[in-house]
Amino acid sequence: MEPLLDRITVDPTICHGKPTIRGSRLMVATILELLSAGMTHEELIADYPTLQEEDIRSCLVYATRLANFQFVPYNKAA
Incomplete structure (x- = not known):
């Protein structure tokens, strides 16, 4: 599954940093x-x-990884 993720790129200068298909603005x-x-x-x-x-x-695959992401809240120590 990992080689498929190589097709997704994130570049702050392309589409405002949103994930795109490698080599495109899609x-x-x-x-x-x-x-x-x-x-x-x-x-x-x-x-x-x-x-x-x-x-x-x-x-x-990218969407699946995002759906499986678990947020861990951060409690700042007083």
């Missing part, structure tokens, strides 16, 4: 929104010719 959030709206992988690739199946899967 944001991970955009892919996830389109998938959740019901677009198929085939439709996404047809609409974005530079997009590859592995890019779509990398977005799903």
